Amino acid sequence: MATDLTSPSFQQTLARPAVVSGRGLFHGIEAKVRLLPAEENTGIVFRRTDLKWRPEVRAHVDHVSAAARRTILESSNGAVVETVEHLMAALAGLRIDNCVVEINAIEVPAVDGSCLPFCDAILEAGINQQTAQRSILVIEEPQCVNDRANAQWIEAIPSMNGIPTVDYQLDYGPTAPFSPQSFAVQLTPEQFLNEIAAARTFVLVEEVEALQARGFGRHLTGKDLVVFNTDGTVVDNKLRWADEPVRHKILDCIGDLALCGRSFSGHVVASRSGHKLNHVMAKTLSTIEQGTPMLSRAA
Ligand SMILES: [Zn+2]
Structure with missing residues (x-):
């Protein structure tokens, strides 16, 4: 069946496999990802094809392993996949419910630092609507998580029109190379593709030096992601949007x-949150039984 990006009612998968290759952001290891069509109610499952027994890990917050600056999935059977967040965003943004992600290395390719190459590969492969209904969590009661020590919080509140929205406020403080920024987007596939998918990973130049001193990202140059100098200029690159x-x-x-x-x-509103607090909110959402909203909880 042809892709219907406007219909959120039924589960979707890829029409045929899509392939994306490249080096990982942190480890710099060349990897090939194959996004395979999957049965209804499979969800998103990663499979390490380079390891004996080809172990799998489901893309679920219960399998998130603690790590700085990225999202790592790890299962008890030895399947570890690092830096999954941009690929997960592409799948969620295009409303792919079911997909087996085969990967032949530990880390998902960084591509251009955004998730647009994953989106392009998925759209090129095509999207099939399936017959099972999607499971959609309707936020009925406000949920809030926070990290007071770092002045970060995320709130999920009911949506007036049923369309999911993410509203983010970024503020790196008075010494940051860029001013506070805020942006909001309705999570339709069209809005995701037009406003979010091409936005790239960014770091401050001093963070690059610290990461490289720890052995991460030594292969990276200013062409591979957005590196901000202390004066707000960008190293060897150009911003795609001012924000x-x-x-x-x-x-x-x-x-x-x-x-x-x-x-x-x-409607999700986030202020200064990073992966760690995002995971706390994902956990909170995962434990809501529809019709009996859980109480809000703090990080
Ligand atoms: Zn990112």
Whole structure:
């Protein structure tokens, strides 16, 4: 069946396999990802094809392993897949419910630092609507998680029109190379593709030096992601939007919240949150039984 990007009612998968290759952001290891069509109610499952027994890990917050600056999935059977958040955002943004992600290395390719190449590969392969209904979590009661020590919080509140929305406020403080930014987007596939999918990973130049001193990202140059100098200029690159950083934070948020295992209908407002707090909200959403909303909880 042809792709119907406007219909959120039924589950969707890819029409045929899609392939994306490239080096991982942190480890720099060349990897090939194959996005395979999957049966209804499969969800998103990663399979490490380079390991004996080809172990799998489901893309769910219950399998998130603690790590700085990225999202890592790990299962007890030895399947570890790092930096899944941008691929997860592409799948969630295009409303792919079911997909087996075969990967032959530990880390998902960084591509251009955004998730647009994943979206392009998925759209090129085509999207098939399936017959099972999607499971959509309707946010009926406000949910709030926060990290007071770092002045971060995320709130999920009911949506007036049923369309999921993510609203993000970014503020790196008075010494940051860019001013505070805020952006909001309705999570339709069209809006996701037009406003969010191409927003790239960004770092501050001093963060690059610290990461490289720890052995991460030594292969990276200013062409591979957005590196901000302390004066707000960008190293060897150009911004795609003046507010590209806040758009990328929304991309990360979408990818991380998808780990709750369901689509949601609600309005998410996030302030300064990163992967760690995003995972706390994903966990909160994952534990809501529809019709009996859980109480809000703090991080
Ligand atoms: Zn990111």
